[in-house]
Amino acid sequence: MMSIWDIIKSSVIQRFDGSISVWQILLSLAVSMAAGVFILFIYKRTMRRTAVSSSFQLTLLLICTTTATMVLTITSNLALSLGMVGALSIVRFRTAVKDPADTAFLFWAVAAGITSGAGFYLLSLIGCLVGGLICVLSAYYVDTTARPFLLVIRGESSDAFAGVEAYLSENGLRYALTSCVDTGRYCESIYEVSVRNQGYQEVGQLKTLPGVLSVSLVDCRKEA
Secondary structure (H helix, E strand, O other): OOOHHHHHHHHOHHHOOOOOOHHHHHHHHHHHHHHHHHHHHHHHHHOOOOOOOHHHHHHHHHHHHHHHHHHHHHOOOHHHHHHHHHHHHOOOOOOOOOOHHHHHHHHHHHHHHHHHHOOOHHHHHHHHHHHHHHHHHHHHHHHHOOEEEEEEEEEOOOHHHHHHHHHHHHOOOOEEEEEEEEOOOOEEEEEEEEEOHHHHHHHHHHHHOOOEEEEEEEEOOOOO
């Protein structure tokens, strides 16, 4: 009959034998690096921004390999794993992440590094493929659905806005009046509208309506 010490020794201590083969190290780092490159590729292809931070791109690559290295260390030595947990518990990261999507990509990179370092290579690759598919489908959905815009109309008088609102209703564009200004020389109204990609041309036709002086469409999305 096995004692409690024998059970602990066979189930816990013997698993931390401190030996890691060179092939295991190279394979884990290679898989984590490949996962990091794939995550970065998906990030650059699906994020709709005028500029992508180069430091954040480097961060995604480093997080995968760094996390894999840490997991390799933790799974090979019990003392080092306990010490590393204690050391990481006092680390505080104060860098603000402006976009929630960036946080999701960071967690994705950490998950890919953990699974690669733990030796679950197939799980890491499948997880990357599924995550990439979700990002591509999400980006396609965003491109094909209406997005919020601010429609700024400047007219000769307030009578021009009646024609504008009628035109928006006829073309199936949802709108809501947010402000209206009369300076004496011209009138200006701002509408919240939902416009699809193919609706830009329809909005541009507003400038041909009687009494309309100018039309401006401003994207409401707060993206850098």
